[in-house]
Structures are given as C-alpha cells and as structure tokens.
Amino acid sequence: MLSIHDLHVSVGGKAILDGLTLDVPAGEVHAVMGPNGAGKSTLSYALAGRPGYDVTAGTATLDGADLLGLAPDERAARGLFLSFQYPTEIPGVPALTFIRTALNAQHKARDEPEVSAPNFLKLIRAKAADLKIDFDMLKRGLNVGFSGGEKKRMEILQMAVLSPRLAILDETDSGLDIDALRIVADGVNAMRGPDRAMLVITHYQRLLDYIRPDAVHVLAAGRIVASGGPELAHELERAGYDKYAKVAA
Amino acid sequence: MSLARAIETGDLAELPSRRDEDWRWTDLRGLLRVLPGPTLADAAAPTTGPFAAVAAHRIEIANGRGETHYAVAKGRSDVLDLRFLSTGSGSHVARFTIEIGQGASLRLLESHEGAAADYVREIDLAITIGQGGALDRVVLMADCDSAISVVDATVTLGVGARLSQTVLTDGAKRQRVETRVVNPGGGASVRLDGVYLPAAKRHADITTIVTHTGVGGTTDQLVKGVVRDQARGVFQGRIVVRPGADKTDARMGHHALILSDRAEVDAKPELEIYADDVACAHGNTVGSLDEEALFYAGQRGIPDGDAVAMLTRAFVGEAIDRIEDAAVRGVCLSWAQGRLERP
Numbered sequence: 254m255l256s257i258h259d260l261h262v263s264v265g266g267k268a269i270l271d272g273l274t275l276d277v278p279a280g281e282v283h284a285v286m287g288p289n290g291a292g293k294s295t296l297s298y299a300l301a302g303r304p305g306y307d308v309t310a311g312t313a314t315l316d317g318a319d320l321l322g323l324a325p326d327e328r329a330a331r332g333l334f335l336s337f338q339y340p341t342e343i344p345g346v347p348a349l350t351f352i353r354t355a356l357n358a359q360h361k362a363r364d365e366p367e368v369s370a371p372n373f374l375k376l377i378r379a380k381a382a383d384l385k386i387d388f389d390m391l392k393r394g395l396n397v398g399f400s401g402g403e404k405k406r407m408e409i410l411q412m413a414v415l416s417p418r419l420a421i422l423d424e425t426d427s428g429l430d431i432d433a434l435r436i437v438a439d440g441v442n443a444m445r446g447p448d449r450a451m452l453v454i455t456h457y458q459r460l461l462d463y464i465r466p467d468a469v470h471v472l473a474a475g476r477i478v479a480s481g482g483p484e485l486a487h488e489l490e491r492a493g494y495d496k497y498a499k500v501a502a
Numbered sequence: 503m504s505l506a507r508a509i510e511t512g513d514l515a516e517l518p519s520r521r522d523e524d525w526r527w528t529d530l531r532g533l534l535r536v537l538p539g540p541t542l543a544d545a546a547a548p549t550t551g552p553f554a555a556v557a558a559h560r561i562e563i564a565n566g567r568g569e570t571h572y573a574v575a576k577g578r579s580d581v582l583d584l585r586f587l588s589t590g591s592g593s594h595v596a597r598f599t600i601e602i603g604q605g606a607s608l609r610l611l612e613s614h615e616g617a618a619a620d621y622v623r624e625i626d627l628a629i630t631i632g633q634g635g636a637l638d639r640v641v642l643m644a645d646c647d648s649a650i651s652v653v654d655a656t657v658t659l660g661v662g663a664r665l666s667q668t669v670l671t672d673g674a675k676r677q678r679v680e681t682r683v684v685n686p687g688g689g690a691s692v693r694l695d696g697v698y699l700p701a702a703k704r705h706a707d708i709t710t711i712v713t714h715t716g717v718g719g720t721t722d723q724l725v726k727g728v729v730r731d732q733a734r735g736v737f738q739g740r741i742v743v744r745p746g747a748d749k750t751d752a753r754m755g756h757h758a759l760i761l762s763d764r765a766e767v768d769a770k771p772e773l774e775i776y777a778d779d780v781a782c783a784h785g786n787t788v789g790s791l792d793e794e795a796l797f798y799a800g801q802r803g804i805p806d807g808d809a810v811a812m813l814t815r816a817f818v819g820e821a822i823d824r825i826e827d828a829a830v831r832g833v834c835l836s837w838a839q840g841r842l843e844r845p
Contacts, residue, residue: 301801304793325800334801341798345816354812355802362803394816411802 260311271475287472330362332418401428438463541592553611557583566594576603604632633660645674661688673706687716700733707736727758
C-alpha cells in the first residue's frame with residue numbers, strides 16, 4: 254500500500270533521509286525504530302508534505318499513486334493520516350468544528366456526500382466515548398490547554414473519525430502515562446484491518462507491547478539498516494542502537 | 503479641523519493631513535485635491551440594512567438628510583436600527599445626537615451603507631448616557647471602494663453607566679471610525695472593541711480615545727484586524743487616566759494578522775496615566791498566520807484557502823464573541839465570515 258523507494262530528504266539544506274526504502278502492505282502494521290536524530294520525524298513529515306522538508310530524490314506512493322507531488326490536504330484526501338508527535342493548538346476553533354470541517358473537506362475531495370451534522374455527532378460521540386474523551390472537551394479550542402495525554406487521544410479520535418487508508422503514528426507514546434498509553438493503543442488496535450496500513454514510529458519498544466507490529470525496521474542515519482519481526486524490537490531494547498550506528502556509518 | 507468642516511466650508515485647508523499626529527496614517531488632505539459638491543440622491547437606498555431582522559425601530563439618514571436626534575427616556579429600554587446611507591456621489595455631513603436617560607438602555611445597531619460610488623462624507627454622533635444607563639453600540643461599516651468616509655462619535659458616560667461597543671469594518675478608499683469616550687468612574691464601564699478586515703486597496707482606521715476623569719472606572723478593549731492584498735489597517739488607541747482618577751482599571755489589546763507582503767498595519771497603543779493607584783495594561787501584536795496550524799489543518803484534509811478562512815475567522819471571532827446579544831452576534835459573525843471567505 255505504502256511504497257517508499259530510495260527517498261532522500263533535506264531540511265534547511267541538510268540531508269536527513271539518505272536513500273530510505275520501505276514497503277508497508279495493506280493490513281499490516283510496521284514499526285520504525287531508531288535513535289534520536291536518525292530521521293524518524295523527517296520521514297513522517299516528508300510523507301505528509303510539510304513545507305521545508307525537501308524531497309531531493311526518490312519516490313513514495315500510496316496505492317500505486319505518487320504522494321510527493323501532492324499538497325498536504327490532497328495526501329490526506331487520498332487516505333494519509335499523520336498523528337503528530339506534538340499536536341498543534343488551534344485557538345478559537347472547537348475540536349468538533351475542526352474535525353467536521355476536515356471530514357467534509359476529505360469527502361468533497363473524493364466526491365463523496367457531505368456527512369450531516371446529526372450523523373457526524375453520532376459518529377464522534379461514539380468514538381470519543383471509546384477513547385474516554387469527555388464530550389465537553391470537543392467544544393473547546395482544539396488542543397488548547399489540553400494535557401499531553403489528551404492531545405494524543407485527540408489525535409487518535411481524529412484518526413478514528415477520518416478513517417484513513419494509511420496511518421503514521423509519530424512517537425504517539427511520548428508523554429503518555431501507562432493508562433493513557435493503554436487507551437491510545439486500544440484505539441489504534443481497534444482500527445487495524447485488511448484495508449488499512451499503519452506505520453508506527455517510536456524510539457522505545459514499550460509502545461510495541463501494546464501495538465504488536467507485523468514487522469520492525471531500524472532507521473539509522475537516514476536509511477533502513479535492518480528489518481525483522483517483532484523480536485527485533487526486543488533485541489533493540491536490550492542491546493541499544495549502537496551497532497546500527499556503526500552499520501550506517 | 504475635520505472633514506466635516508472642510509465639506510461645510512469648502513476650505514481644503516480644514517482637511518486633516520499627515521502633519522497632524524492623530525491623522526498621519528489617514529491623510530485626507532493629500533487625497534482630496536477638490537471637494538465634490540453636495541450629494542444629490544441618484545440611487546435608491548437598499549431597502550433593508552444588515553440589522554433589519556434584529557431591530558424593530560429604524561431611522562434612516564440618506565446623504566446627510568433626515569432626523570438629527572433620538573432620546574431614550576429615563577428607565578426605558580430601546581433597540582434602534584440607525585442607518586446612514588450614501589446613495590449618490592458628492593459630499594455630505596450628518597450630525598446626530600442620542601440621549602440615554604438615567605437608568606435607561608439602548609441597543610444601537612448602526613450601519614453606514616454606501617450604495618453609490620465616489621462619495622465623501624462625515625457622520626458625527628454625540629451620545630450621552632445618563633447615570634446608571636447603558637449603551638450597546640454595534641457599528642457596521644459598509645462603504646464602497648471609492649468612498650472617503652469618517653465616523654466620529656463622542657460618548658459621555660454618567661456615573662455608573664456602561665458602554666459596550668464593537669466596530670466592524672472592511673474599510674473604504676480611506677476611512678476612519680473614531681470614538682472618544684469620557685468615563686467618569688463610579689463604576690462606569692467601557693468595552694471598546696473593533697474588527698477590521700480590509701482587502702484589495704482599502705484603508706480602515708479604528709481610532710479610540712478614552713479619558714478617565716473620576717475614581718473607579720474600567721475600560722476593556724480588544725481590537726482585531728486581518729489585512730490582505732494591498733490593504734492598510736490602522737489602530738490608534740489612547741487611554742488617558744486624569745489626575746485623581748484612581749482605581750481605574752484599563753486594559754487594551756490589539757492584535758492583527760497580515761496575510762500578504764504588500765498589506766500594512768500601523769498601530770499606536772498609548773496609555774497616559776496621571777494617577778497613582780491604577781491597573782493598566784496593553785498588549786499589541788502584528789504577525790502572520792501560524793504556519794504550523796496551517797500545515798496541521800492541511801494534514802487533516804482542509805485545503806489551504808479554507809484553513810486560512812477558518813483560522814482568521816477564529817482569530818476575529820474572539821472579539822465578536824464579546825457581543826452579548828446572540829442575534830446581533832450572529833449578524834456580525836456572518837459579516838466577518840463573508841469578508842474572510844472572499845478570494
């Protein structure tokens with residue numbers, strides 16, 4: 254479903270990704286692990302189309318169609334969702350308004366009918382309850398004054414409502430206590446399915462105890478330097494990233 | 503010296519110019535080389551104004567002609583739709599006085615509507631609010647592109663009276679909405695908000711001067727601007743606390759977004775404090791839209807233009823949300839939405 258080939262990305266003229274190749278088939282959850290500075294967040298931002306992340310070579314396709322030539326909103330409409338490591342605060346725009354605007358913008362881009370207000374409310378009420386998000390919180394400015402855990406739950410809520418083809422979870426475990434981690438992981442696991450792929454980006458193996466990946470990749474110095482099954486995450490937890498730093502160099 | 507005097511005397515030297523400190527960003531003398539003759543009504547006035555649905559009583563003053571006075575008797579409560587119409591080119595002046603009796607209240611829904619091109623006009627209002635009285639004033643400016651337009655209001659509050667004002671404007675060729683307020687204290691409170699949203703080559707100036715003359719008055723001001731294309735926004739806010747006006751509490755906030763390289767915002771917030779025991783604060787920011795928020799909205803599927811409209815609407819909504827009456831607030835929100843969604 255997601256196919257990345259020989260991707261090179263620079264930020265501010267500095268090369269960060271250096272020939273990254275990765276395939277995530279439909280129905281699978283892949284984890285990308287790596288030390289700080291390896292390029293994990295750059296990978297997620299480059300796939301989402303963040304300005305300032307310049308693709309200098311390589312390709313990335315979703316369902317066979319090029320992603321890199323599209324604007325961020327067009328990528329979203331094709332089914333790409335990024336759960337941000339640091340979700341942005343949007344003062345003055347209630348979460349409800351924001352999510353409904355996003356959902357209907359995606360529907361419009363795909364020539365699908367608009368979701369009516371009552372149907373939207375029904376949908377988001379159910380999803381919010383699953384994630385133990387107080388409905389009143391959805392009437393407040395999106396992420397404004399939310400705790401780290403609340404912001405992450407709000408990301409997963411948006412993912413649940415927008416129902417993407419490909420979800421990229423960038424350090425979704427950072428800033429979460431164990432209870433919040435379990436709620437978030439349950440939310441993510443509920444969305445696993447044969448038509449959806451997920452890319453879980455994390456520094457620590459902890460999250461992968463809750464979201465069991467089908468495959469684990471090690472990202473070091475801008476490239477995938479090793480791939481394996483879930484056991485690879487445990488090995489990394491034990492031995493650290495040192496040996497991969499040498500491989501990359 | 504004022505546009506009104508220049509129109510009435512035909513003397514261009516009466517026009518405020520950039521040499522006058524209070525008019526340096528809204529120069530009229532450099533703009534008007536010839537004063538046009540008096541406006542003759544040559545276009546039909548729009549039949550209903552923006553507040554038609556939310557006010558029962560209406561006064562219309564077309565091209566400076568019409569009623570000149572309105573009073574609210576002691577203890578009474580009124581809603582007035584006051585329309586100033588410009589239906590032909592040329593120049594005109596109107597003066598209007600409003601007297602709000604002791605303990606009385608008025609919701610004043612004031613619109614300035616240009617149905618013609620190339621008019622030059624000044625509207626002067628003198629408003630007094632009796633002791634314990636209240637005025638909720640919303641001013642909606644709807645001048646045409648080629649208009650030169652000034653609204654000058656003086657509001658004098660009685661002890662314990664309240665003024666809550668919101669000015670909404672998208673500017674004109676050159677436009678100023680000025681409000682001078684005297685706050686005598688004794689619990690008198692002033693809310694003096696504004697929203698300016700000029701685009702194209704329009705110019706919008708919101709100028710306010712509040713003078714605290716007695717003990718225990720409050721002023722709370724929030725002005726928000728979004729300026730696009732080659733438009734210019736001007737905010738001048740002065741709060742003067744006279745000697746002896748102790749326990750004054752004055753807060754001023756002005757925040758503007760500039761959405762294009764060629765747009766401009768000029769701001770001059772001033773606090774002049776001559777009393778000791780006061781609480782005064784002001785905040786002033788001028789910047790561009792948060793790029794992170796735009797990318798975040800884009801990542802969720804909201805196209806750039808829609809995201810800009812959503813974020814700017816939220817930005818100015820903060821000021822409009824302070825209008826107490828829900829129906830009036832609704833009119834103002836849809837006005838702002840209409841301005842911000844224009845391509």
